[in-house]
Amino acid sequence: MSATTESMPNPIEELFRCATRETADRMTIWTAGSISLRLEGLTETELHEISDHLGPIDRMATMVLLEAEGEIGGTLVLLFDDDSLDAFLVAMTGEPVLPGERTPLQESALLETGNILASAFTGAISDATVLLVLPTPPILLTDYVASVLEQACMAQAINNEKLVLTRTRFERNGEALDWQLVFIPDGAMRDWIDSGPRLRDGAL
């Protein structure tokens, strides 16, 4: 962590830990137990220091993006590294992966993975906060990670000098996987976080 990074208040970190746990449970079912994830932390960071927290972002990657909409929200970015993604797609679809190409079934599997993760994540947040939070349909992108994160950060960056975002750690069969589920709260959720909110009793 950089010197400018600070830990966020505990209830909010617990909220995202709970949401990530729900997400992990769904991911385990979806992948027949082979892939798991957990929250590594909730981070507050300077705009130019995002890569200190998410690893190299000046690379190309395949990403699934969704927005959480409602009373509070944000952008969910599911980041893959191509080698392990290919193995995942072969396991999920039974189809070989050709260089630079994905079949409609493979694209569908990726979008569905995003759908499943986002539904669990936003559902857990909505349940704990008693606020409306719904996922949009997912989109699939292959581009520079930093370019995509730039726009995803914008809703927060307009009014804040530092960004709040979550970091996750993925594992496949117990070994670290270079994937990330990044959640970047929007302006409304950032205001909500900064207001020191209360969560539903017994929510976590």
Place this chain on the structure above:
Amino acid sequence: MQPLVERRPSVVMVGMGQSECGRGEDRFSSILGSCIAICLYSRQRGVGAIAHVVMPASHGRDSAPGKSADTAVPHLLDLLRKEGISARDVEAKIAGGASMFKISAGTLQIGQANITACTAELERVGIPIVGRDVGGDKGRRIHFECGTGQVRVEIIGCPATTL
């Protein structure tokens, strides 16, 4: 007699809201989505400055000067002035301002507003924009060489171009 000091050219990644100044073979790189890289340079003096602009206007906020178009341009000119370079000797190249994705009606699209604001600010101070690669829906990796003012633009799936 002054000691001979070998000065190695640097390659620096310029992140969101940051700004830098360099000379000769110094190079700056940035990855851009909706943000804009404003590259100012003096061809005669071989000095250049870059800002990674995130948004059109600062609205008086005490942010990093490179973050907004209205503060980035004056800041870059200050950096160049410290190198003895007048605004009238400076040219500009800009890149970025993409609309990377639109997931819903509420997706914040700021790329076009950044293009408009950066262009207007450069026009306001009378700096000619001699090269631009802006808009679209793809990310860009750029490399700016201070001495020549060359900006190499890389977009995934497209041949690289030089401004």
